Amino acid sequence: MFCEKCKSLLFPQDGKLICRKCGTVHEPASKAQVIKHKGKDKELAVLGELSGTLPTADAECPSCGHNKAYWVLRQTRAADEPETRIFRCVKCGHSWREY
Numbered sequence: 001m002f003c004e005k006c007k008s009l010l011f012p013q014d015g016k017l018i019c020r021k022c023g024t025v026h027e028p029a030s031k032a033q034v035i036k037h038k039g040k041d042k043e044l045a046v047l048g049e050l051s052g053t054l055p056t057a058d059a060e061c062p063s064c065g066h067n068k069a070y071w072v073l074r075q076t077r078a079a080d081e082p083e084t085r086i087f088r089c090v091k092c093g094h095s096w097r098e099y
């Protein structure tokens with residue numbers, strides 16, 4: 001990995017990447033973010049398996065602009081949180097949530 005400012009090689013130090021030339025500190029992506037991403041992927045993978053048996057709705061895909069999407073209600077674990085609708089584009093397979 002190279003420094004964004006001066007393009008010189010970065011050296012790992014205290015879990016961060018330090019540029020020895022200009023002193024820029026590059027923080028690597030935190031583990032929490034990676035786990036969050038994995039959880040989302042799993043959720044969307046489940047949705048992918050269900051595609052074909054799901055109802056469709058008129059919803060515009062933010063990715064390709066297609067106006068039909070499968071949707072599923074996803075119940076959150078916390079009782080005081082509302083249900084979330086998850087859409088999956090019929091055309092391109094892009095998934096998104098309705099807040």
Ligand SMILES: [Zn+2]
Nearest residue numbers: 003006019022
């Ligand atoms: Zn630098």
Ligand SMILES: [Zn+2]
Nearest residue numbers: 061064089092
């Ligand atoms: Zn789409």
